[in-house]
Amino acid sequence: MKIRMLQPGFYVQPHIRQASLQKFQRAKAKGAELTPATQGMLVALDYYQPERFATKSARDLACGPTAHPDVRYFPVGRAELIASGTKMDEVSCGHSIDDPHFERIVSPMLDQAAKHLMEQIFDSFDQQTGIIAETVLTIARARYSLSVNSSPGGWLNFDVQYLCVFEQIEPEVMDRTSKFLGERLRLCLSAPPPNAKLN
Secondary structure, eight states: OOOOOOOSSEEEEEEEOHHHHHHHHHHHHHTOOOOHHHHHHHHHHHHOOOEEESSHHHHHHHOEEOSSTTEEEEEEOHHHHHHTTOOGGGOEEOSOTTSTTHHHHHHHHHHHHHHHHHHHHHHHTTSOSEEEEEEEEEETTEEEEEEEEEETTTEEEEEEEEEOOSSOOOHHHHHHHHHHHHHHHHHHTOSOSTTOEEO
16 A cells, blocks of 8 residues: 655654663563563553644644653654654544544545555455454544454444543543544445445
8 A cells, every 4th residue: 555645734753761661672672571561661652653733832732741651742843754764654643533623634644544444345355254454543642443344245334443541531532533533434435345335
């Protein structure tokens, strides 16, 4: 799949406390058994991603400490992220669903995710039943798993599940975000493979 280049905007990037990261890396190199602290670091390394915002003021508000004691966000330029090889699917939407800039920022990310799902659907549509496509979007530091299930009779069912690690986010906000993503996903995938039935 061709990944689109980062779009103009204002970005932040997570930084890990060096002492904690080095301790984690030493433990990993030794093959030591994971402790709660190292397990938390392992999750944090995957969970916290660069974030894109529509305005400098929103970007600036996102800078600083996170709910994880070893992770802080700092401003970063788009050119710097591109130079480091960061792609659109590695960047999250910094705005929450209630922000007026939310759809502007999340739409290209959701379009990219839908294309990724569609390619998986075409590649595995002969599979009988079960999950035939899945991807992940991170929005306002909550993780949303988007999946497409093939049911008997050729029906396609869309599912959105969310996960919030470390951060304190209202479940009601994540519920509304999940509903928005599910509805947009159905619109984006309105041209399914032959004989597929949308459910």
